[in-house]
Amino acid sequence: MKADGIGAAAHRLGGIGRVTGHQQYLADIRLADMLHVKLVKLDCARARIVSVDKSAAEQVPGVRLIMTADDLPQPVPRFGPQFQDRPILADGETKYHGEPVAAVAADTKEAAEEAARLVVVEHEVLEGGVFSVADALDPGAPLVQDPSIRADDQWARTNILREHRFGWGDVDAQEADLVIENLYEFPMVTHFAIEPHGFMAAPDGEGIAVWSTIQHPYLLQKTIGKLLKLPLSKVRVFAPDPGGGFGGKQNPKLEPLVAYIALHTGRPARLVLTLEETFQAVRRASAEVTVRTGLNSDGTLVFEDFECNFLIGAYVDIADRVVTKGSYLAAGPYRVPAVRIVARGILSHTTPSTAFRGFGIPQVTWARESNLDEGARALGIDRLEIRLHNLAEKGEEFVPGDTPADGHWVQSVQRAAELIGWDQPLAPGRGRGIALGLKSGPTTGLSYSTVRLLADGSVLVFSGTSDMGQGARTVFAQIASQELGVPLDRISVVMGDSSVVPYDQQTSASRSSVLMGTAVFNACLDIRNKLTALIAARFEVPESDISIEGGVVRIPDVEMTITEALQAGLGPLGGELVGNGEMRKDKDPSHPLGGSAAFFEFNTTAIELEVDPGTGEITILRHITVGDVGTALNPLQVAGQDEGAAIMGLGHTLMEHYIFDEDGRIRNLGAIDYRIPTSMDLPLQMRSDSIENADGPGPYGVKGISEGALLAVSPAVGSAVTEATGLIIRDLPLTPQRVWEAMTERA
Amino acid sequence: MKTFEYARPSTVAEAVALLEQHGPDAELLAGGTDLVIEMRNAWKVPKVVIDLKRIDELRPAIRENGQWISISSTTVMTDIAEDARIQKYFPALVESAVVVGSVQIRARATLAGNICNGSPAADTAPPLLIYRAVVAIAGPAGRHKIPIDDFIVGPGKVALGRGELVTGIELPIPRQPIGAAYTRLTRRRGTDLASITLCCSVEEGGVARIAYGSVGPRAVLVEDSSGVLADPGAPDERKSEILDEVFADASPSLRSMRASPDYRRAMLRVLGARALQTAIDRFGDAS
Secondary structure (H helix, E strand, O other): OOOOOOOOOOOOOOOOHHHHHHOOOOHOOOOOEEEEEEEEEOOOOOOEEEEEEOHHOOOOOEEEEEEEHHHHOOOOEEEEEOOOEEEEEEEEEEOOOOOOOEEEOOHHHEEEEEEEEOEEEEEEOOOOOOOOHHHHHHOOOOOOOOOHHOOOOOOOOOEEEEEEHHHHHHHHOOOOOEEEEEEEEEOOOOOOOOOEEEEEEEEOOOOEEEOOOOHHHHHHHHHHHHHOOOOHHHHEEEEOOOOOOOOOOOOOOOOOHHHHHHHOOOEEEEOOOOOHHHHHOOHHHHHHEEEEEEHHHHHEEEEEEEEEEEEEEEEEOOHHHHHHHHHHHHOOOOOEEEEEEEEEEEOOOOOOOOOOOOOOOHHHHHHHHHHHHHHHHHHHOOOHHHHHEEOOOOOOOOOOOOOOOOOOOOHHHHHHHHHHHOOOOOOOOEEEEEEEEEEEOOOOOOOOEEEEEEEEOEEEEEEEEOOOOOOOHHHHHHHHHHHHHHOOEEEEEEOOOOOOOOOOOOOOOOOOHHHHHHHHHHHHHHHHHHHHHHHHHHHHOOOHHEEOOOOEEEEEEEEEHHHHHHHHHOOOOOOEHHHHHHHEEEEEOOOOHHHHOOOOOEEEEEEEEEEOOOOOEEEEEEEEEEEEEEOOOOOHHHHHHHHHHHHHHHHHHHHOOOOOOOOOOOOOOOOOOOOOOOOHHHOOOEEEEEOOOOOOHHHHHHOOOOOOOHOHHHHHHHHHHHHOOOOOOEOOOOOOOHHHHHHHHHO | OOOOOOOOOOOOHHHHHHHHHHHHHHEOOOOOOOOHHHHHHHOOOOOOEEOOOOOOOOOOEEEEEEEEEEEEOOHHHHHHHHHHHHHHHHHHHHHHHOOOHHHHHOOOOOOHHHHOOOOOOOOHHHHHHOOOEEEEEEEEOOEEEEEEHEEEEEEEEEEEOOEEEEEEEEOOOOOOOOOEEEEEEEOOOOOOOOEEEEEEEEEEHHEEEEEEEEOOOEEEEEHHHHHHOOOOOOHHEEEEHHHHHHHHHOOOOOOOOOOOOHHHHHHHHHHHHHHHEEEEEEEHHHH
């Protein structure tokens, strides 16, 4: 079955359509009589809304509705995955640059755009906006969030959303030969999915239909149902395959607004954001991480002491979860006797931060791995050696009470070191770096799948996962192919319609191959059991005499294909076999994260680079990334995910960051002054490799893989820059100007 | 984008008449790679867009008459970069044309548009200054030509009167050996707007010329006839003094997101020295 089943480098299901423009993205869907929506925003961050004058805008032909907060139920409904804090439209005050104040719905996009420009919002810019950690913690700072949103919370009257404390052992009691303490800064960056976020809604009988580029369609269904007081059965969510998500499309954002517009006008309505608007809609939390690393002179880690301040936005979205999940594993894959972690999510008058590939881990990894390198240099110990010396072994409970190390991680480290040629002489002017990243996979999960074996032996797989380019369709089809012996071209995977496809918790945390993969596997098993029962009845043989393997059904003296067996079993009326599968990982209330890690994503990144001594420009000569994947269900897709994640990591490492003015406006909105790596900015050589020991919890021993290659890019690059130049830079991104400034300061 | 009228004249005279009639309400469209963005962002809201692409007189794109190479105003960057004559006589222009935008942009963007857009960061401005380009203009009063140095005025501004348009850019074929090189400073290697554009030439008699942009309202041209810059053996301190003078006119923006003034000033020196060395090497090969 290597051609189509597990381990095959099968081509992407839907891949041709995706690259030839045939895939129907949300913005390609046209409904009859559809209204086009344009947002009205202010060119400032924090302002009090005095009044909205719609009169000029209403004169534009084709304008059907100009919705403001006053047109919504009062008080203005709020929603969010963690706190019910995000209003449908700005409620009396805008809290970040680009927060929608009103929305115009018109017959044409042009009319909506023109009218949106003509809506006059009288407003008063409020001084004292909170745009940094220091701003937020100033005792005189205004409160970003209304205290009533978390009235009973001890932090309600501060800009600290929550403070979390994790750890083990007694840091203060430890005696170390060397203590290194530094502050590391990580920039605010945005997901930059090629497909912009889009939302549609239409009245649908007694309920509503909503279309979204969302990663979590079932969360959207719940959110809309709750806001509109509709049963889930009356909220139909369509989630066409997104064109990239990276976490930015996980949670509902503007779907509720578009739903209210559709219900208000009785017509379908669509809003597709511009790239500039996506910058104002989603970003990664920036972070200031102070780390104290205690080491013995032989390089043994004695303690790690972290203070992680994540600058989240004006509304929480999923940011508190990013803070906890990002900081809980701050000490990484090492054996550390004492760890103390204080982590805060700090509210600010900026774009709400949300999930983003790596989910808080890259920020903390930048600090931990860079600081470990400083320790190694101070002690005169090789940077690879110090990592191997402290690395947890398989089965070791390196975080007390959590899942023990679930892989032979040393193999990944050694493989990366070998591929970069760590022990080879280094050419003058060059530097190498090696860094380790570790992220918890999902801590809870619930996925259902239905698989239908149709009368002609072809297969339908139903899965509520969103395939945003990671290749979930392909992997699920490969599982069905493996289990039912059906070639890939006879399998279709149905996704993206909540009325047809059973529930899935979410598409996040590199979970789907493990969790939904298990549900698909179990659904196939269900079919095999039903087929066995059918055959037993039809041929009058005991079930124990029947075997189904590689698409062939064997009973004593007879061998037939699964299709022949199915048709024989079903009889003249035909029909089909329906299998159901489920995968559940329940909450563990005693665990600080609400559950132990289903698996760990472990990655080693190794870099070789050179730095232009005149301009400060970095050229990455070689980029090696090695993940501990359990089993590569599809090696081609594993490499694709690794390469994409690695390049994304180079973005925040080398060039990406939001630039604000004094009043909290994002100055570099859009592609011209927010730079992401292009094909010309890639490492001269990039190599992804996988360690496969089939030791993951998913089918065939798979672990999740989609984030690992991003986690440790920054510290590997930073370490190599230090080796090449002698400079230590603790603030990302490492732009040519920043590197040049460091060179100039030293001179 | 706001709706607009679209005109597609078939002669230069027709285009001039339309331009004269509509004045500031009209915008010219050649490649559209700047105009379409400006219209999308409502920075420009023309009532009429005049498309020059179907004017027969503006073809063929590139002509040579033994003394001059003429590049019509609808000639795109890709065609310039691939033209054997331009590669032979004006390699630094090719070096600048191949870094404008991306592959797709270069297949649409024109040389004349790059100059008429009036961006201080226009990649092709420094080499055109170095190669002594002349701009051919048609207008209600007839046709005339002006040196590129007089044509470029400031941000968004070029020396075109009401009803006037550029029909082409002409480059004198150098009679003496010349070595020239173009370089730029960007934040990444792929598509980017330059924080510095810089072109150097070394010519007979020890003359070195340096044109640079993106560090002030317009690209500027400075000539050094002392022989020092063109002399590979000249002492570094002498070179340094002269480069101080060469770059004295740089006034980089204090508010720019792309690079700090200090970084730009320092990089003028770094890139200037590198481009000069390339120009000296090429001059050696040419003579």
